[in-house]
Amino acid sequence: MAQNGSRRPPLVADKRYPGAAGKKKPAKSPPPKKPRKPKRRTAKPPKRTRPFFIAWPLALIRWLFRLGFKLTVVALLVVGLLVAGGVFYFSSTMPPLSSLVDGRAQGSVTMMDRNGEIFAWRGDQFGGIVTADTVSPALKNAVVATEDKRFYNHFGVSPRGIASAVRINLSEGRGPLSGHGGSTLTQQVAKLLCLGVPFDPAGGMTEAEYEADCRESSLWRKIKEAVYATALEAKFSKDEILTIYLNRAYLGAGAYGFEAASQRYFGKSAADVRPAEAAILAGALTAPSRYDPTNNLQRSWDRALTVLRLMEDQGYLTAQQAAYAREHPAELSEAAEARAGGYFADWVMSSGPSFLTRDTTEDVIIRTTFDQDMQRAAEEALAWVFDNKVSPGSKAQAAIVVMSADGAVRAMVGGRKTKVSGAFNRATQALRQTGSSFKPFVYATALDLGWRYDSLIEDAPFCMSIPGSGQWCPTNYDNQTRGWVTLTDALRNSLNIPAVKLSEAVGRENVRTVASMFGIQSDLAAGPALALGASESTLLEMTGAYAGILNGGSSVTPYGLIELRLLGESTPLMEQAGGIGERVITPQAAEQLIYMMSRVVTDGSGRRAALDAHEAAGKTGTTTAARDAWFLGFTADYVAGVWMGYDDNTPLTGVTGSGLPAEIWHETMARVHENLPAHPLPMIRPDAPPTVESGTRQPGIGGPTRTPAGEDSLLGVLRSILGIEG
Structure with a gap:
């Protein structure tokens, strides 16, 4: 049977279930399909090509950048490994903590004063x-x-x-x-x-x-x-x-x-x-x-x-x-x-054994003779005199040494700046002419050889012929002469002519011997000007020599170290009991000399040094053109020396040993003795000062008939050995 139309009838399945026959389900129409849009072809832009002379450098830059980045990463890795290796090496070779805390190349020196208190550190x-x-x-x-x-x-x-x-x-x-x-x-x-x-x-x-x-x-x-x-x-x-x-x-x-x-x-x-x-x-x-x-x-x-x-x-x-x-x-x-005792501490460091002081690799404790109260007294005295007696702006310098009669140094001022360390110390390092402060050693020699405090000597014009130099005629400081005078008055008034005559009479070499035995180790003049202090010495040497006079005529070695031990140790490595050495002159000669020097202070050239409640003895000294001015002296308790001058040897203006040095000495010793009871000097005490009328003379020399020197004196021993009568 022919079908109408062009569409074919749908295929229908057989009826499989009863009761459903004759029923037809309406057919579902498929959803309409959207029409597909046709793809539009877009034309690709034409590939742009850069010129070679631009493209090649850019490519090279990109390549170098990539290479640099890679090399940087590699370098960072290498550096990281090297750093890690260095850290590992250093950390593995480091010593333990205990050996890293003390890295000093040198040791230390701690100084204690005479009372056991620390006052200075070195090293x-x-x-x-x-x-x-x-x-x-x-x-x-x-x-x-x-x-x-x-x-x-x-x-x-x-x-x-x-x-x-x-x-x-x-x-x-x-x-x-x-x-x-x-x-x-x-x-x-x-x-x-x-x-x-x-x-x-x-x-x-x-x-x-x-x-x-x-x-x-x-x-x-x-x-x-x-x-x-x-x-x-x-x-x-x-x-x-x-x-x-x-x-x-x-x-x-x-x-x-x-x-x-x-x-x-x-x-x-x-x-x-x-x-x-x-x-x-x-x-x-x-x-x-x-x-x-x-x-x-x-x-x-x-x-x-x-x-x-x-x-x-x-x-x-x-x-x-x-x-x-x-x-x-x-x-x-x-x-x-x-900051006391800088000069003193430097002196102790220089005088001690270097391997335990200057170059020590250990920690050292030194107990010294230093007295902080006396140091303060000396510093205050120096400052007071310069503030009140010296022209503002003066460049003059001064030095002070205070010690006991056995040579124990108690205070030391090496210059006007006192709070220093490592500075030039004029008390120990400056060699200066001593002037008339040397004269006591001339008189000590004469007294030890039998002269007396009341012996006479003629103060009259006097000349000597010196080989290679011609005539030499000493004069007194005032160009006057006084005729016959006692040794006491000659020293009291610091007369030059009697000192030279006496030195020649007792023997210049004997004077040199006595001075050197008292501790003046510097080269002593060989000519007759020896008696007038033409030789150079340090203030420390001179003060030590005067201490020898005070202690009865025995030599003295100035010292500052009492005990040296290592830190943490109780047993000392070094000890110093005192500085007194062998006898130089007899006690009798020393007692007479102390008396003569006391007259210098009571009514002689050193009157400005006199103390109110304490007996004192001493001697002034002024060198040629007043380049150096000295005063050295002592009480029964302490010896002190003062030097004043310019570092460049410029002459002082209006200053002699009897002036500012004597005043500095007075101010120092007045403070040192402020709370000390008065003690008498160990000297003879004649009923009256000696006079020309009461003295004895020896024709041609002006000395007495000499009595034998004590056998325990240096010159007495020499005479005994040589068989020379006194």
């Missing part, structure tokens, strides 16, 4: 090991706040600190590594340890050169320093690194470590310092010599105020604590404030 001071746990918390915080506030947060190197330091240096017109270093506290420890290279005295480098090498600031050195600092962080804890720093840092005045500095400046342990004291110590780290509080306490305190501000800003101090510290500034200990 490299180390007060003992302290740790970050044992020091005062204020001191620990002051160091961290000042030197490295991020110390507990970095790994040894602070990139932020380095960048900041470079920026500051460049802004101030310096090189990036010049000036501020940006070093962490750990890097500073690396520098203090000199990257693990210890100082070797035999290595051909001085200690100063070694320290300069350790402080080198080149880029390569900075890199090594950073590696070593990282190794320190790997090896030790933060507090252990801080412990090394607290013990090795230099804080001025020869003090290494905070314990030594605390003892040096404040007389207390580093565990006991207050915030104000801690601020001064931490402030000294920047420039130890400049901020040494014994040099300029105010400048040191100004720096300490900055440290206190940093501690407050970083929370280590409350506002109240900081305010209290500012209102109660640190005060130096009495010994640090006084």
